[in-house]
Amino acid sequence: MNMNYKKNITVAIAIVLIVASFIGGYFTYMYTSGKSVNGIPSTNNTSNRSITIIDDTGRVITIHGIPQRIVSLAPSNTEILFDLNLRNKLVGIDSIYDYTTAQVKEWGISNVTQVTTSTNINYEEILNLTPDLVLAAGITSPAQVYKLTSLGLTVVVLNPENMHQILNDIYLVGLVCGTLTTAKTIISNLSAMLTHIETTVGSVYTKPSVLLTYYPDNYSMAYWTYGPGSFGNRLIIDAGGYNIASNLSLSYPEISVGSVVNLNPSFIMVGVGPYGLNITSYSSFNPTWINLSAVKNNTIYGLNDAYISEPDISLFYVLQEMAYILHPSLFNLTGNVSGRLYNGNTPQTSVTIKLLNATNTVVATTDTNATGGYQFTGIPCGSYKMEIIYNGKIYYRNINIIYLNMVNVVIHL
Template sequence: MRIKSIALLLAAMLLFFTAAGSEEFWPITATDDLGRPVNITSAPERIISLAPSNTEILFALGLEDNVVGVTKYCNYPPEVESLEKSGKIAVIGGYVDPDVEKILSLKPDLVLASDISINNTIPSLEKVGVLTYVVESKNLSGILTSIKKVGIITGKKAEADVLADEMESRIKAVSDRSEALQKKRVLYIVWHDPVKTVGTGSFEDEIIELAGGTNIFHDLSGYPQVDPEAIAVRNPEVIITCTGMGEGVDLPFQWAKTDRSLNLTDARNNDQIYQAEGDIITRAGPRIVDGLEMFFRFIHPEAS
């Protein structure tokens, strides 16, 4: 059922393309993920990305030669760093606080933003005529749709179709395999002090379900804080921790492996505690399917 809904949404996304023609026929009017109509007169040649996920989409579509600016958190693919060092790509600041003056100095004809910029950066850019397009996916089907949208507005429709179809096929392969297996109770730990997990409405919650698990905090929403005692009561069979930042990269994993509050959980007793790279599982880009396949291996190692 979920895979059918993904296919239906991919078909429905064609409604966003309101002008006659395709990527070869300009101008077009495209509706971004906030429902804003964006008029694009020609294929963009100088693109700035205000989110790591957008950068990953652009590079996956073969647009690395068109990207002139990224945030300091855009660290994938590896070519980004080498292009920064060579001066072909500039760093325009952070994800939350990009440098508008720096962006303007790069003379972009398209800025791919996220909804975090809607109240500050985007108005500042649009005030001086810079074209902005918001990409903000909320689930896996939304990611596939966004990739196809970006493909159309950048003149890379064929490449985007191939990428989205490949991702959809891999998602279906995992879903088909997991449907034949008994679901396991899963806890995903975003951070350990205090303990933050995931609930409905998060990428991780959907991925846990597709990978053959049941999120023990599915009844909560977003990224809630929970007590260790509540974890013990719900008794996860599998615990997956997110990598931390900087020197704390392994802290959530070490907490899950050693904290006394989890001593009686099935996950601890059966040594089913794993660490997942946060960038892969939280970014709304092509690597989200890598995250799904990784979760399947963690949740069902017996079938991997």
């Protein structure tokens, strides 16, 4: 009993010690983390400029000189740097960026080091690149930003939540990197476009319903879509549409095939492109696809999925495309269509193709050339029908002409 009593006292002392060491450690922690870490002075330039900015997360950052070596931790940041003609200063890039070999060549980024693997940051690689600016994003966690700052790096976090904040971020990067003039030009163009779209669709009372999906889930028979609070939802609202997923409770929910049939959206917009999807990937597993009114009315559109998932300038082009798709009559815009005419595998020459509008009036006529090619240019955007008379038979083909896009339609008779 006496022994146990002694043991109790020892244990009590030990617990007091643990608590005391925790408190001691806490104060050390607070003391060390409270010290402000300023960016390392840039050794790469002679500019004496020193500016203090506030980034999208409210962090106050002082930047000495004009950054000459920049690391981007998100595709949207990289895009902004490209738009501001800063690609030569880019030394490090994330691995999420959807490069194709052609893009790497075209953008001249073959010498840029990848510094992340999925969400894992290789801090050593970043330090080794001796950057004087690290552009982080919403996908960079607070812990990672904290670690980067503790390494003495200048970290600016860009985390835009709407179209106007993207413009602010372009301004911020332009200010920090000394390309403010370019930034201002881009911003004035984009904000003019934004204002134009906002005022034009603002007067519309009937908002067509839209399903915007970026990934088909053929196992659970559902589509990944954008719910309230997401960028995709914002896009649809700004383009004058009604998002059928806007009353779901999640930001990035899945919507089942059944719900899509029930809600029967007037427009279906699907992510296609760099991530390897096409419209067939969305329709092939869905037996109810042909019952959708969007399918019957041919109002299914493919949007570049790299564009719709990254908050940067390309989102403005998506917005423009979307606003035009939803309200073609409000915008006096034109587009082009081209393609080839085949019978089996033989291209058909000198066949007359007529372009009919919604009221079956002929808008334009052309003959296919020696390789079966045809082209209509400067056609007001909207839904059309191509009429082909071949061997006494009349063939029809529905097409949509979209602003800025060269629609390519290959016709097999």
